[in-house]
Amino acid sequence: MNFNDFNISDEIKKAIGDMGFTEATPIQKMAIPDALKGIDIIAQAQTGSGKTIAFTIPVLEKIFIPDKSPQAIVLCPTRELCMQVADEIAKVGSKIKKLKVLAVYGGQPIGKQTRVLKKGVHVVVGTPGRVIDHIERGNLELIGIESVVLDEADEMLEMGFREDIERILADTPNQRQTLLFSATMPKEIRDLAKKYQKNPKFIKVADKKQNIPKITQYAFKCDIKDKFDGLTRLIQAYDVKLILIFCNTKKSVDFVKKHLKKQDFSVDALHGDMTQQARDKVMNKFRNGNIGILVATDVASRGLDIDGVDVIINYDVPQNSDDYIHRIGRTARAGKAGFAFTLVSKDEISRFNTIKKSNKGIVYREIPTLGQINEIKCTLILEDVKKSKDNLEDYVKIIKKNENKEFGSTELAAALLKRIREN
Template identity: 85%
Template sequence: MNFNDFNIQDDIKKGIDDMGFTNPTPIQRMAIPDALRGIDIIAQAQTGSGKTLAFAVPVLEKIFVPDRSPQAIILCPTRELCMQVADEIAKAGSRIKKLKVLAVYGGQPIGKQTRVLKKGVHIVVGTPGRVIDHIERGNLDLIGIESVVLDEADEMLEMGFREDIERILSDTPSQRQTLLFSATIPKEIRDIAGKYQKDPKFIKVSNRKQNIPKITQYAFKCDIKDKFESLTRLIDAYNVKLVLIFCNTKKSVDFVKKHLKKQDFKADALHGDMTQQARDKVMNKFRNGNIDILVATDVAARGLDIDGVDVIINYDVPQNSDDYIHRIGRTARAGKTGFAFTLVSKDEMSRFDNIRKSNRNIAYKDIPTLREINEIKSNLILNEVKSSRDSLDEYIEIIKKNENKEFGSTELAAGLLKKMREN
């Protein structure tokens, strides 16, 4: 099955093709046909499963462009996710002439958002608090809303947005379509579904079957006093390019960032006490490659969708299995592979055992020794040399001229490798 098999307008198919997508993911295959028929949906799907396009396609299909009033509203837990979702919807709808998509969130001057809303917008993507703000100021009228999407609904509820969500749903027309996407389905989600959806269809994409096999998961037992050294050894041994490290507290985040920087790692931190401006600055550095290690708490990392993260490291064991799944889902995006490492101290063992009961793909492994790290680093250089297609004739001649009984070609190669490792 590919996107051309869906009963959608050609402009949307072209937009998706421009994005480089051909075959829909499981959540897209399961959700899009029912959503196109106007059915309300509860979809249980993990971050990274392709859920944004799963609701973007049916939302875009219903938009009547000549009407420049809001026809769809998507609620997200964080500013970062709002920006990502709005961007993906705009890309999917890029071939639809005069389509307007706007992200509204706190931390940005409200005047700029107000001016765009007044000019006319078809799709609004927003955090619940800022959406309420615009409604109260008279900037946003929900009378023409045909589609409401709750994205990462469980996270919005955890962040205390239930009252705002219910108010927004109450202000939209009763005949609207409501699509709810969530990694977990706690009682609060079921309560909202029962109150605001019409005979919804429940769809579940098994996270273990669809996503986790792409993630190689290791756990490393270590003494709490050796945790930081264990962390740096893992970073060195696996030669990772982009790392997201999770800690349970702000204090732990600050400790790890501070000591990584002392060892000349390009690292920065993200936690709830930072201003939105400071958060944006750090995220831009991480996305642009100016830093390659980001240390964060669970709350600060909610909604982050960053391509190219090679490794997730749990410096602290997460509180439960759902948090573990949320964390490791930040790697192996869009069909790629990734690593998830968890450092487990003695006092975290019982908590980790509970997580492992529902995540059988986690294997225990020893922290690499300094000798093993040196061997890994040397092999990386040698593998790079072996894969080179450049002509070596000139350099072979130089080696031949310089080798003798005391210092042969093997010794020369070893000396050159040593020089490269030391530089």
């Protein structure tokens, strides 16, 4: 099923096409038709499954542009996710003239958000706390709300937002449509759905193991004193554009960043003690490719949708399987392949083995030697070269013309590979 099969406006079809999407993902195929009919949805779907577009299309189809009051609210657990979701909604609605989308979250001056709200906004994307703040200040009227989306609902409840969420839902019109998306379905989520949704359709899209088929997962046992050396070898072996390294603590993040900088790596850090302005600045540098390595605590493991993250490295073993899935889900976005590596010291083996039981794709490997690093780099080049197998006839002729007994096609290929590696 592609997006042209949905009963949606030409403006949205055109915008989706401009974004490079043609075929709908499973969550989009299952959620969009029913959501377009006004049915409440409760969907279990992992980050990276395409759920943002799955709820954005039905939400935008209901917007009446001449009415400048808020008609939809999307609640998200973090500032980062708010910004990304608002950006995605704006892209999907880019062909809808005069559509206004606003992200509201803490860490940004409330006056600026207030001024935009007063001018008129159709879709508000916000963290529960900041949404409540605007409601209490009289900046945000809920009387015209037709759609409420709870994105990453389980994370919002874990962060203690239940009371805020319930207050927002209770203050919106009873006839609203409620779309709930969550990676897991604990009892709290089910209770929330039962209380605030009307005969919702339950959708479950792929379990965690099925959702990460294109992520090559390796684990490397090492002494804790050798962890940093192991990390640098993996970075050298997989010489890629963007690497995201996860640590369990701010102290560990600072250690890794400091010592990578000493080795002249292009690196920066992200953790919860930083101001929102500082975090935004770092994220923009990483997103734009101005730094190649980002070292982060789990503050960055949810909701950050960054295209082109090639490798995820768990410098510290995460606390549980869910955290592991959320971390490695930062790579292999939009159908691309990716790598996920975990460094496991002796005191982390027990915790890691628990994670490994529910993630069968993890394979133990040895940390590569210097000779193996060269072999890995050459293999990655060749794998990339194999993608260019079309229209090679003229090049084949040149190779055949230049080969001889002393320098055959194999030697020519080896020499070319050597030239690429050394440059």
